[in-house]
Amino acid sequence: MTATPTPRVTIKDVAARAGVSKGAVSLAFNHKPGLSEATRDRIFRAARELGWAPNLTARTLAGSRVDVVGLAVCRPARVLGLEPWYMEFVSGVESVLAEHSSSLLLRLVRNLDEEVGVQESWWRGRQIGGSILVDFRADDPRVGLVERLGLPVVAVGHPSLTGGLTSVWTDDATAVTEAVRYLAALGHRRIARLGGAAALGHTGIRTAAFDEA
DNA sequence: AGAGAGCTGATTGGCGGGGT
């Protein structure tokens, strides 16, 4: 015996159930003005009764925003799982996005060229509304790509690396300097440091600060 | 009569599938 699939509930069904137009349903669910509270309640009740949820594909089709944020990470999957920083980072991003009913589209890439292709494909295919860029390098090609595409991004990296993109960063230089000073104050004179990949911009900043300290 | 609230419904968009 084959189960009959439940017919898909659309905004049209909700509108019919509530006795309003599709436009009114749209206004209600997007918290736009122009509807009385009574009509709004009636629409919400109808949607609950029918079990309606917005069709994200159709919403994207209509040319409105895409509630998905892209994050491409240049790491082997096995290594990524061992990096506590990334696990914390992803969970932090996810928790904020969830508050806004948005999702994270995560992709592991092998190199920067692949990431450039992925970001362009995501944006052109309207799979994302914006991206978070990490692991900046000197003369990073993503800066030019973002400007060319008009892709909204938040860059995680020092402004000296992110070329004027909206950025968030930690003060790597001060952190390293303070760590070295602290160890020196304890009497240590031979201090070693384990760093990340030399090509990464933040590694360069930390190395320079370490050498100077 | 005029203003404003509440609401309607045509239009828009990318793409796959069907028809010619």
Added chain:
DNA sequence: ACCCCGCCAATCAGCTCTCT
């Protein structure tokens, strides 16, 4: 190969109704 249609939510010009 080309054209047309349907999918479905968002948008907004314009309509109806109520109130002053």
